[in-house]
Amino acid sequence: MSVKIPRLPHRTPSFRLTHLSHVRPFLFHTRVLDLPCVGTNPPNFLLRSFKFRSQNISSAIAGCEASKMEEFIDAEKLRSHFLQILRSRRSPEVPLSVEVAKPVAKPLYQGDPPPRFSEAMESCPKANIDGFKDILREENLYLITEAGEQGRLPVLILSMKENNHQRRPAVVFLHSTHKCKEWLRPLLQAYASRGYVAIAIDSRYHGERASSKTTYGEALVASWKRGDTMPFIFDTVWDLIKLADYLTQRDDIDSGRIGITGESLGGMHAWFGAAADTRYAVVVPIIGVQGFRWAIENDKWHGRVDSLKPVFEEARIDLGKSVIDKEVVEKVITLLSRYLPYTYSDIVTKLFGT
DSSP: OOOOOOOOOOOOOOSOTTOOGGGSOOSOOTTSTTOOOOSSSSOSOOOOSSOOOOOOHHHHHHTOOHHHHHHHHHHHHHHHHHHHHHHTTOOOOOOOEEEEOOOOSSOOOOSSSOOOOOHHHHTSOOOOOTTGGGGEEEEEEEEEOSSSGGGEEEEEEEEEOOSSOOOEEEEEEEOOTTOOGGGGHHHHHHHHHTTOEEEEEOOTTSGGGOSSTTHHHHHHHHHHHHOOOOTTTHHHHHHHHHHHHHHTTOTTEEEEEEEEEEBTHHHHHHHHHHHHOTTOOEEOOBSOOOOHHHHHHTTOOHHHHHHTHHHHHHHHHHTTOSSOOHHHHHHHHHHHHSOTTSOHHHHIIIIIOO
């Protein structure tokens, strides 16, 4: 089942590709659905799933209770702190550029054993279109999002060939741990068949950004050792901001109707990507919520350890432990996420209002 992305008031973006005015902290709390963005630079929509309304900001703020104003401030501080963390481990920024790429013949899947064919993914229903493959347009490209090897973002875009040149809604799909953008092709095809521009990327150290089946695990261990990168979530969130720069400049995409979703790790990327950049108008993660602080306090961290075993094992050795325990987990998660004081509950309630 597809999710309709509402049409939002359109405003021609006044930012350049390298300008991040849209990710600066905003003076609103997105739980209140009838508050548009403040100012002329940010796109005129709220970061909120499914429902959008508009109302004069001054009259809305005038009617707020003191507690609501505190929530506005909390949301502003939350986003501001998040963006500070996001920028804290960046390679030198470079002008966003686009390079043409070729389709990937043999996608790289990591993990042991690697993921197998997904019947559920293939079963995603497509619209019944005669000659669908002949009128399906595929684009493969790279976005250069920052200096360095991992600043080269592989992008796969599927859409229908049309002659009316209308702007269409877009959906960004994000893969789970150890997979890649090609894993999402059935979903891209299904949404493209229903009139969407469907986009997938390789997250950091996955797919074309990996050189072996252990690249992601090695990146996590390197982050634990050196602390100079954020491969778990935040480096990919930076890519999503740059991806939004690119998508909002395309002639075939309605910049007011760009949605984002993802599975598992991709769901976490979707939450944080939409929290950082309000040009993602709708966020609907799939299995994408984990309260790290809650998991540690309630002894529910074993699943996360199993999914990222190499880095937890390395930390266990470095900390002189015989087994992976709560202390090991907390130190690793704190380092990898840089965001442990804010759980996913904070992100969802303070920025999305659900």
